[in-house]
Amino acid sequence: MSQDEKSFSGRRRRMKTRWTVAAADVLSEFVITVGGIGTIVAVMAVFVVLVARVAPLGLPASITGEVSRETHWGSAKPVHLAVDEYRTIGWVLFDDGRLESFRVDNGEKLGETRLFQDKKLSAISTSVGRGGLLLGFLDGTIQFADVHFKTSFIDAVNAPEEFHGMKPGELATYKPSDDETGVIELTSQGQYRLQVLESSAMEPLKVSDKAILMLDHVPEAASGGNSVSVSKDDRKYVSYSADGKLRYGLVLEEEDFLSGDITLKNDMIELDIAEIQGERPQFLLQTARGNDILLAWKSGQMVRFVRENGENGFRLAPAEKIDLLPDTDAELTVCDFILGRETVFVGDSDGGASGWFLVRAAETDDPEIQARKTSDGFTLARVHVLQSAPGEKVVSMRASERSRMLAVGYESGRFRVYQMTTELLVLDRHLPGDVPVVSAMITPKDDGLLVESTKGLYLWNFDPRHPEISVAAAILPVWYEGYPKPRQIWQSSSAGVEPEMKLGLYPLISGTLKATFYSMLFGAPIALLAAIYTSEFTTYKVRTVVKPTVEMMASLPSVVLGFLAAIVFAPVVESFLPFFLTTIVAVPLTFITAAMLWQLMPRRIGLILEEWRLWFMVPALFLGLFISYQLAPWVEHLAFDGNVKSWLDGKGNGVVGWVMLMIPLAGMLAFFVNGAFINPYLRMHAIKWTRSQFALMSLIKFAALVLLAFLLAWGVSSLLYWLPTWFGGSPFDPRGTFVDSYAQRNSFVVGFVMGFAVIPIIYTIADDALATVPKHLRSASLGCGATPWQTTVRVVIPTAMSGLFSALMIGLGRVVGETMIVLMAGGNTPVTDWNIFSGFRTLSATIAIELPEAVENSTHFRMLFAAALVLFVITFLINTAAEIVRLRFRKRAYQL
Template sequence: MSQSEVRATASAYRKWRQIKDGIATTTITAGGISVLFAILLIFFYLLYEIMPLFQSASIKADSQFKTTTPATALYLAMEEQAEVGFRLARDGEAAFFQLSDGALLSASQLPLGGAEILSFALESEESRLFALGLTDGNVLIAKHDYRSSYPNDKRVITPELRFPYGDKAFLLSEGRALEQVAISDSDDALLIIAVSNGNLLGRRWVKEEDFLSEEVTLSEEDVLLPSLDIVPSKVLIGPGQQWLYVLAADGGFRLIDLKKQTITDRGYLFDNGKLSQARFLLGGISLLVASDHGSIGQWFVVRDKERDSGYKLQAVRDFDIPNGGVAAIATEHRRKGFASINSAGQLDLFYTTSHRGLLRKDLDIGQVSMMAISPRADKLLVENVDGGLASFTLHNEHPELSWSALWSKVWYESYPEPDYVWQSSASSNDFEAKYSFAPLAFGTLKAAFYAMLIAAPLAICGAIYTAYFMAPALRKKTKPLIELMEALPTVILGFLAGLWLAPFIEKNLPAVFSLFLLLPVGILLFAWLWSQLPATVRRYIPDGWHPVLLVPIVLAVVIGCVEMSAPLERLFFDGDMRAWLTNDIGVSFDQRNALVVGIAMGFAVIPTIFSIAEDAIFSVPKHLSYGSLALGATPWQSLVGVVMPTASPGIFSALMIGMGRAVGETMIVLMATGNTPIMDANIFEGMRTLAANIAVEIGETEVDSSHYRVLFLAAFVLFMFTFVVNTIAETVRQRLRMRYGNL
């Protein structure tokens, strides 16, 4: 081949290599950009899903119209679709009307028997049952109801005023006017308590259902109530017919236990001012009380720590209303929110659990006398003192969330004190969702900590020995075998941890404790005995093959600890170490706990840390260690002073990647713990992590609900945590590389 042909061939080869280099560069660059773009897409999609959680509420005026009667309103309400309104006037007229234009649908006069209405009580927004205290001592019970039909595929709502206990009033006190009245209707009994001449009157009608006809009969009985030292201005009956709240005009209260028929607690709801409004939140546990000085307080009954069997009415939250006192309060039917409006027409929307002020708006409708919220909390109906009605559309999708509710202690209903709680659902419609991220974040860090506590020493020490001391032939077998562990699906590890490892540890607790103590001692003892053998015997094992000798020693120690577990348990712990831990030491024990997660997750994380760390140590140039040895350093000194600093960036990266794997692990935590969202560092207690929580609950949520978006927020928190940890890890790694890269 001539010289010109050689040059032409070389030129063609260079061109083809440049083309391949360009293709490779373009492909790798495109792949990297695609990965970054995908990560950004995930980031912005998570933001898209969670941003509605923090949007402010809004309100828009719909229609205004006049009432059909000049009598002032006792009660306003709306049906489910917020198309039909209900108004009960003080003269006994019950009217149903269209909310769109105020057109009257039907009106009827309640059978008052010639008496006048003196007091009104609503059983609950959900039941729509109300009671009227009359001047002749009778109580009339009625209910507004609605029936939907679809003639010609068009929805028609037919309102109806019903009397579930008949249109005849219940006599509570003949000839004595009922100044206040309260009603509670349950499956077992109907309870009515009233105030007449400053005294409490009570009567209960026990329900008895016939087994064959399913007909319900009422058996009347008196309710014994204690004498009062205050003048009642408002009475309310709590859930379960256990508590009676008696409120005075000056803010004084008496909490009465209806089962024990005694006054349990007494005090004042506010320091100054007069009581203007008092209503229950959804469920009847929390009491909202408003003063004429513009403050609203949330109270509920908690156990009194100073008395073993006592209870007290506890102030939980305060909400300030500027520009005068509260004219009306309306509570939401399905959430723990409420609306208040002052006499000047300024509306305030609040949510109790998140302690958020959602909206403040001047409705410009004059002096307000009554207000109602629709069952779906998307409509507001307001009446002024001149008989004018106005409807408004509310947009308030996710009021339950605030940063303090997510990360701070929250005082939930019926809890003795503020706490971190995650409980997203329950069987009751009155349930108050609890969305605290604190126990989930704590559980995530707890699982990662115990996993790294077990995995990091084993993986790093194994990587050091394999890369620096182990014989090459043995290394070629050991390293692929450990890396093969990473291919084992985590669902299999979680399955084995939950169904085999957790019961095994519970059954052999003494073996687990003794194993942690005796295994290091056994290995060190064998090493000492080996060093005492004659050199002629030790030469039979080549350098770097000594770990093979430890395999039977480790197996022997493990088998010995397991076999001695039962005798040790009988000897030291009366046959039950778990009971000893719980009763004598005070350490609670759950079968699926952090120890099980640490072992199982450590088994999954070890291959990742080992592989990266071993490659980093093995890749240290040999001339560095050879030079150290040539200068008189021992192999151990060379390892500590030269090899480890040089490999430190890679070792640190291995630890961070392993930690990221532990933080994001789902299936092992899901299957090997009790999934209890608690904040307890105890290694024998379980936990719930952010990743496991998402996996458990995402399939049960309603799309676009608060719960659904909170789970996306949890994913965003996990995403940001991983991003921050990786950023810090990369910064530290670069600093280590700059510091030790010139060795």
């Protein structure tokens, strides 16, 4: 080949190489650009999906599909009206005993029956979500009755032929028997659903010689649907009659074991209330327990009676007298229970509305409530104040059968829907023409509104959205029923619909931060110090063994660590708690003492053993554990009054609790004193000292500083604990703050185990960051006479600070999003304390547990997505702040 051909071939190869490199550069740039943009788009898409799921929580309620018509009963006034959960059948009861059923969609009368004969109704007691009634009559008798809807399903093949052409959702009147008429509907599943009204009544009971004016009773638990069987064993009731007497009764069913006949036994007591208030009361209520009787007057005065058991049976005793309408001249117009029969709705003639329930006075933070003296320690408190309608008289209130909503009707034609727990005004509307409202009710499934006026009935489809939650209720304390003061609680499930839904996110956020803090407190120092040690002080051979070994720890699945934490570590730590507490102090001190003793070794021997220096830490570790094991009983006896868990529960004094907090602070102070005063002095006077003399002085100095730190911590702790007693107060006990009662699955165990999960990540990134520091910086520092430790602290670490900070932030993100370890070992208790010995619940663990069982698009379902959104925002803010700080550290490193 000629010279020209060789030159041409070389140019071709170089040209091909340049094109190949250029194509690779273009392709790499394209892939990196697409990958980067794709990552940003993916993150934004996650954010958009979370926001889309959470946004409906803030949407307002709506009503659609208005249907209005005149009532078939004309000018007659029913004493009670109800509809079934499918909004197909309604029923009305009149004071002469007529019970009429009708179709809700067109008002067609379906049937009529008599619930009682030859009596005049004078009082009635109903209950939200129950079909049981208690009727009171002018002749002084009462009668328990039951009115409920019976639901049955008919397959399409067995349905009558005249209904075969029905479309899904279409209604038709159907008479399955001579004495039954119901409404049939074709469901979307192809079945025919038949709704029929059923009723029954017990024998009347004589309770008074005068007319029954007011009644209330505690219904038994539902036996299915809305039905309440009238064959229950006992019933509690309270009545007020025209003779001015309040009667409390317990009706028991007694069955003759020979004949099977059932007789009713009425165990009753009475109380004359004429002396309590001069005028006749207007409202009578009985709480769900049946032990508290509330009697209210038009003026707003209420007297609460409690049932007390004595040697001769039980009796009613006045417990307190309160004013339901303080600071107003309005009259009490509505006073009734909402769902659960614990919270009382109070409405007045001036449009005011509020919610009251019993609280334990001694445990509240309100001085006015605490000042009330009652016989049982409880008092009625106005907890919820709802938005008023000034100048508009409240005439009715009907509570929802499955939530804390209630429908309120006004004389002006306005009707409103409130949510009692969150105090939200869910809906505010007026009837056409502002005709007066007789009653307003929410249908059983919370999907409709039925308003009765003087002109007829109005029915709407109702979508309340999510009134159970608001921004304030999710973050701030809420005063829930049965609690003495507002609290932040997450409790998304319950045995029934009566308890309030508690969806406060603060306990979950607090638990996430608590788990993060204690995990990083354990893992971050170990990981960073290990990275510094292997990078700067060990040989290359040791580093090639240690680093892969630590990185292999990252391969341990979280579920395995969580399982070990819950099943192995948690019981062991509980059994040997004094040992583990002593180990936290004894093992580090043993390691440092061993290092000091290593310096006392002759230089020649130290250089020979330098390669094996790391492995000499193993005997030091076991020695520290042995010392901890030997000291643990003494420490428990002297510091914790003989039992750590009993001490945590309040036994003995709490000085040691402050010592646990003060030891790290005292150690930092000793470190500062050493660097600011002791070391400069020693540098001036130890120029002629030998290496052994200086090592011995370092050991003595370390022992003195440790002793100083312990004495200082104990002295300050004693001062903090006993200082309030000098002024006549009680000791300032730390128990109840960062230390308190011990739970087996707690933050101490989680921090220890999750530290092992996060150590490999922080260690690897920190070690790589330290390795990237140019060697000439180390050489220059060592050449100027600095020791390896001085070089590491003052040159290497500041240069690698951006990488070290990134390692911490990545580890922090790993801990914040951890699920399985905190799920299995954290106890899953949504508490808000920072007690290291108690459990917690994190955002991620809550999502993992509850999302699979949450009803899609329910408030609970969307709040779980809100928890995910909060976790996303927390992580985003942490990463953003970390990047800003990292860039600042990098800028400073470039200046070195």
